Amino acid sequence: MKSSKFIWIALFWMGLIGKQSQSDPLFFELPIQIKESFEKSKIGELMEEGFIAPISIELISNSGKPLFYESNVKTTVCDDEICEIMYIKLYWDLVGEYVGYDSIAKHPLTKFDHEPFTKSDYGRLHELLKNDGSILKFKQKSQLIDKERVKASDVVDGTTGATLLEIKEEVVEGALYSSYTLWHLAYNGSIKNMIRANTESMLDEQLISHLLDSDRSGYKLFAFHNFKENDFIKYKQYWLKSLKEDMPLTRKYILKNIPEKLWFNYKVQDQVCGLFGFYDVNTRTYLLSKLEETNDVSILSLEYVSKSLVEMNSNQTSQFLELLKGSEKLTERTKNNIMKASENKGFKYSYLIDEYNFLN
Amino acid sequence: MGFSELKGLSFVRFLQEKLIISLALLFVINLSTICFSYSQSSEINEYGLPDFKLTGLDGDQIQNKDLIGKVVVIDFWATWCAPCIKSFPAMIEVQNSFASNENVIFLYVNTLEFEGRDEEFIMRFLEKKGIDVTVYLDQAKSNSELLSERLGISTLPYKMIIDKSGVIRYSETGYLGSHDEFINDLQDKINSLLEL
Numbered sequence A: 001m002k003s004s005k006f007i008w009i010a011l012f013w014m015g016l017i018g019k020q021s022q023s024d025p026l027f028f029e030l031p032i033q034i035k036e037s038f039e040k041s042k043i044g045e046l047m048e049e050g051f052i053a054p055i056s057i058e059l060i061s062n063s064g065k066p067l068f069y070e071s072n073v074k075t076t077v078c079d080d081e082i083c084e085i086m087y088i089k090l091y092w093d094l095v096g097e098y099v100g101y102d103s104i105a106k107h108p109l110t111k112f113d114h115e116p117f118t119k120s121d122y123g124r125l126h127e128l129l130k131n132d133g134s135i136l137k138f139k140q141k142s143q144l145i146d147k148e149r150v151k152a153s154d155v156v157d158g159t160t161g162a163t164l165l166e167i168k169e170e171v172v173e174g175a176l177y178s179s180y181t182l183w184h185l186a187y188n189g190s191i192k193n194m195i196r197a198n199t200e201s202m203l204d205e206q207l208i209s210h211l212l213d214s215d216r217s218g219y220k221l222f223a224f225h226n227f228k229e230n231d232f233i234k235y236k237q238y239w240l241k242s243l244k245e246d247m248p249l250t251r252k253y254i255l256k257n258i259p260e261k262l263w264f265n266y267k268v269q270d271q272v273c274g275l276f277g278f279y280d281v282n283t284r285t286y287l288l289s290k291l292e293e294t295n296d297v298s299i300l301s302l303e304y305v306s307k308s309l310v311e312m313n314s315n316q317t318s319q320f321l322e323l324l325k326g327s328e329k330l331t332e333r334t335k336n337n338i339m340k341a342s343e344n345k346g347f348k349y350s351y352l353i354d355e356y357n358f359l360n
Numbered sequence B: 001m002g003f004s005e006l007k008g009l010s011f012v013r014f015l016q017e018k019l020i021i022s023l024a025l026l027f028v029i030n031l032s033t034i035c036f037s038y039s040q041s042s043e044i045n046e047y048g049l050p051d052f053k054l055t056g057l058d059g060d061q062i063q064n065k066d067l068i069g070k071v072v073v074i075d076f077w078a079t080w081c082a083p084c085i086k087s088f089p090a091m092i093e094v095q096n097s098f099a100s101n102e103n104v105i106f107l108y109v110n111t112l113e114f115e116g117r118d119e120e121f122i123m124r125f126l127e128k129k130g131i132d133v134t135v136y137l138d139q140a141k142s143n144s145e146l147l148s149e150r151l152g153i154s155t156l157p158y159k160m161i162i163d164k165s166g167v168i169r170y171s172e173t174g175y176l177g178s179h180d181e182f183i184n185d186l187q188d189k190i191n192s193l194l195e196l
Helices: A002-014 A119-130 A147-152 A158-162 A176-186 A189-202 A205-213 A217-225 A236-245 A248-257 A266-273 A281-293 A299-306 A314-326 A332-343 A350-354 B011-028 B082-097 B119-129 B179-194
Strands: A039-046 A055-062 A065-078 A083-092 A098-103 B053-056 B061-063 B071-077 B104-110 B135-137 B158-162 B168-173
Touching: A039 A189, A055 A189, A065 A176, A065 A189, A065 A205, A083 A176, A083 A189, A083 B082, A098 A119, A098 A176, A119 A176, A205 A217, A217 A236, A217 A248, A236 A248, A236 A266, A248 A281, A266 A281, A266 A299, A281 A299, A281 A314, A299 A314, A299 A332, A314 A350, A332 A350, B071 B082, B071 B179, B082 B104, B082 B179, B119 B135, B158 B179, B168 B179
Parallel strands: B071 B104, B104 B135
Antiparallel strands: A039 A055, A055 A065, A065 A083, A083 A098, B053 B061, B053 B135, B071 B158, B158 B168
16 A cells, blocks of 8 residues: 555656646646746635635736636645645636646645545546536535445445445545535635626726637626626627527526617617527527517517527417517518418427418 | 554655655656656654654643653644544543653644634633643744644644654554554554563
C-alpha cells in the first residue's frame, strides 16, 4: 500500500497525473489561454462553515477586459473517522457558472485513507462538478450514506460501501465527502451572487457586446437580464439570434420582455414569428399566448406561423385558429397553408380546422 | 487498526527513501526534464522532528530539548475535527495509565485551526467538552510554517510516537476501530519504546 502511494505521489510530481504546467489548470472550459500577465483583483471574501480561513474571490482580467473568476479554497472535509484539509482552485465564468478547477502544488486531492486521486478521478470530478442539476444539490451531508450499512460493514472503506446508490453516480468513488464539499462550493450561492453583482457593476457597451457575442448561453441571458429598454432596439439582431438558437429559458425571457413599443411594430412581430419553426414546444405556446394578448397582429406574422400548423399540438392548434378567426384579413399563403393542413391525413388535429370557415 | 510503525526510520531517512523511489521511477520512464516543485523540504534536526517551540494554553513552553530521554505521544488536533474530539477519552485513558511514569509525555497540539478560533475559544471549547488536558498551540508566526505543515500533515487526527532518542517511531491518521483496541495498541507501543 505504502509503495503504491509513493508511485502515485511520484507520478503527480512528474506531472503525469494532475496539472501539466503552472499556468494551465487541470480543467478549464473557457476558450482562454491563461497567462501570467493577467491581472487579478479581489472582489470579495467569504467565510463558510468548513473553511480554515476566509476565501478571496478574484476577478481575472486581461488589459482591463474581465475574463473569469477564481478562488483558492482551503476547506476541511470530514467523515466519522478522519478529517482532511482540501486545497483546490476553482474557476467560474463571468456570470458565476463553474468552469473548472485546478489542484494546488504539494496538495494533490486524496480519497479516503489518504490515497491520491488518479487521473481518471480528476476527470470524473470535473464531470460531476459540471452537472448543475446534481442530486447532491438536494442532499444534506448526513443523507449521503446509509448509516445502517456503515454499522454492518466490516470492510475498511465502510463509507464507500454504504454510499447511497443514487449518490454513487454523482461522486468520485472513495471521495464521497470531498466530492460533496466541492460540488457545494462550485455552486455556492453566495459566491455566485458576488460574481454576478461584480460583473453587473462593470457592464458597459463593450462588456454587453462581449457577452452577447459569446457562445455561452448563460452570458447572453445575463446580458438580456441587464438590458435597458433601448438595448432591445440596439441589440435586436442579437436577441433575434438567441430566439432562433438559444435555450427555451432565454427565448421565454426575451419574448416576455420585448418592450411593447417594439412588439407593436409589425416588422418585429414578423421577425419573431418568422422563427416559429425553430422554436421548442414551450416557446411556441408562449408566443401563441402573446399573440392572443396582442390586439394588433401582423397578417404576415400569422402567415409565418401557419407554416408550422401541422406540427402544433391540440391546444396550440386551437389557439392559432382563434387567432386567425380574430384577424380581419388572411393572406393567400395563409389560406393555402390552412387548406394543406386540413387535407393532411397525418395531422391529427385537422378536424379542428373544419370547425372554422376560413377557406370560404 | 493501529499505529503504523516507522521501524526506526528517522524523518530524514524517510524523505530520502521517498526521493530515491521517485528518482528510480523517473529513470525508468526516461524523462529528462523533471520538476520537483512539489517536493517538500523541512529542516529536520537530529531528533527527527523539525525545530519547534510551542506554547501551551497554560503559558508553558515546550521545545525539542525537553523531549530528550522521553517517549512522547503527540496528538495533532483541531476543534473542527470531530474524530479528534472522539479520540480524546481514549487518549486521556492511556495518559492516565502512564501518569506515574515521568518518562512518558503526552502533547495535545492544536493545529490547522479555523481562523478566529483563538486561545480563548479553544479553552472554552475544551471546558464545554469536559476535556482536561494541556493543549499546545501550533500557530503560524509571521511567515513561518506550522509544525504540522512542516511535517506534511493535512489529515487529522494525526498521532505520532517518538522514542527516547527523538526518532518518530509510529504514526497514525484518523481514529478508526474501537476505543479499547486503540487504548491497547497505544499502550503496547509506548511500553515497547520504554523497554528500549
